[in-house]
Amino acid sequence: MPSLPLEPDPERLEAMTRAVAGFVIEQLRTLDTQPASDLDGVEAVAAGFREPVPEAGRPLEDLLERLAPAIAKSYTTNGPGYLAYIPGGGVYAAALADFLATAVNRYVGVSQTAPALAQIEETAVGWLCGLMGLPAGSRGILTSGGSLSNFSAIVTARHQRLGESFFDGRIYLSEETHHCVAKAARLAGFPQASLRTLPTDERLRLLPEALERAILEDLRKGLRPFMVVANVGTTNTGAVDPLPRVLAIAREHGLWVHADAAYGGFFRLAPGGEELVGGIEGCDSITLDPHKGLFLPYGLGALLVRDGEALARAHRDTASYIQDLTAAGSLGFADLSPELSRDFRGLRLWLPLQLHGLAAFRDQLAEKLALARWAHDALRADPRFEMLDPPQLSVVAFRLRGPAEEADRLGPELLRRVNARRRVLLSSTRVRGRYTLRICVLSFRTHHDRVRDAVEALREEAAALVGP
Numbered sequence: 001m002p003s004l005p006l007e008p009d010p011e012r013l014e015a016m017t018r019a020v021a022g023f024v025i026e027q028l029r030t031l032d033t034q035p036a037s038d039l040d041g042v043e044a045v046a047a048g049f050r051e052p053v054p055e056a057g058r059p060l061e062d063l064l065e066r067l068a069p070a071i072a073k074s075y076t077t078n079g080p081g082y083l084a085y086i087p088g089g090g091v092y093a094a095a096l097a098d099f100l101a102t103a104v105n106r107y108v109g110v111s112q113t114a115p116a117l118a119q120i121e122e123t124a125v126g127w128l129c130g131l132m133g134l135p136a137g138s139r140g141i142l143t144s145g146g147s148l149s150n151f152s153a154i155v156t157a158r159h160q161r162l163g164e165s166f167f168d169g170r171i172y173l174s175e176e177t178h179h180c181v182a183k184a185a186r187l188a189g190f191p192q193a194s195l196r197t198l199p200t201d202e203r204l205r206l207l208p209e210a211l212e213r214a215i216l217e218d219l220r221k222g223l224r225p226f227m228v229v230a231n232v233g234t235t236n237t238g239a240v241d242p243l244p245r246v247l248a249i250a251r252e253h254g255l256w257v258h259a260d261a262a263y264g265g266f267f268r269l270a271p272g273g274e275e276l277v278g279g280i281e282g283c284d285s286i287t288l289d290p291h292k293g294l295f296l297p298y299g300l301g302a303l304l305v306r307d308g309e310a311l312a313r314a315h316r317d318t319a320s321y322i323q324d325l326t327a328a329g330s331l332g333f334a335d336l337s338p339e340l341s342r343d344f345r346g347l348r349l350w351l352p353l354q355l356h357g358l359a360a361f362r363d364q365l366a367e368k369l370a371l372a373r374w375a376h377d378a379l380r381a382d383p384r385f386e387m388l389d390p391p392q393l394s395v396v397a398f399r400l401r402g403p404a405e406e407a408d409r410l411g412p413e414l415l416r417r418v419n420a421r422r423r424v425l426l427s428s429t430r431v432r433g434r435y436t437l438r439i440c441v442l443s444f445r446t447h448h449d450r451v452r453d454a455v456e457a458l459r460e461e462a463a464a465l466v467g468p
Ligand SMILES: Cc1ncc(COP(=O)(O)O)c(C=O)c1O
Pocket: 086, 144, 145, 146, 147, 148, 178, 180, 233, 234, 235, 260, 261, 262, 263, 289, 301
């Protein structure tokens, strides 16, 4: 059979599109009964993909057939049982948006090449600014995820507060801050000594007194404190740093306050959410991950900056070959981020919000908060478990009760047994050196039945491990 031409005729395009749609819909239709994880035999499946580039094309049907086991042998990260790490989800409308965007393949890195499409993205980012309570004049950029948003936030704050010579600059963060912040600082050119990692209180929130002490100490040494990264939902336990106090201290000393709200920021949309993440609206910049809290597919983060011009000043660049495109003064998204050519990621945010409406997301977020509280109460009622803290957002953190050494030794076995049932997938971490299990409820597909299954599995396996 001859290889498929690069420009198939419309009938063939339709047949191929139907084949992919059928494949995907079958995947989604069976999600509820798929195991939460299945890596049995995956080595052989992966080995099958170590292959030379084919000189001749192969039929789409054969390729889909090959993809099926590669998808099956994995963590079912879009399924209802995925309660590990920070779940994503994958609202289907976003897949349609990606399909549409890549098929029409318009160039949105620069606004002039598709002004109305660029406006769609700018509007969607503007919605995010408004939802976080940022004032007019704020701007943002869609990124591939929280890590890159945090990177651009650090570069913006550095540019704004320190100028070109910045080795004496100091960034303050807590011991619970996501490791991508330290990585971003390193990539932004900061030496290790620029990071001041501060202790947290009993609920794992940054201690404002420690922040103030560290700033004063550094000022006395002639250093330049310039930025605090506050957590709005830590990855470990969902802790929210005391933003109002952090903001007050930072303002007094002229520091830029960045909220890493990659996980937690969207809970502001739930009823009572403004109190849960109170103070976020006062921050200079905010990282949000729609691929977490808006349940969109992996690959969509956002950075919002109160002074939109600061974001542009830190990233704007030009070249003579694009002089025709900068006639209007601004390049567009390329002026706000390290990227030039990029996908039209705005559609993947705009289309789901248009199709479902914000209320659907608010309801989901409220349900996730309630489920986490329910799981916390159910586990707390079991004497075999020691809870770390009532969930500040939708993470439940706990360990086996008993002597530390034994609980830390049995914890991994408990996790292994629960996950081996394949109904849910949980993950673990270390908090203050102690082995800690966690349930993170964040998928729009996770409802009470699945969280109840997680709790039951934990109780039964804990009873089998440590006795009734
Ligand atoms: C609080 C927090 N910040 C940043 C990140 C990094 O985001 P991404 O994986 O989208 O780069 C994560 C990821 O889980 C996170 O939980």
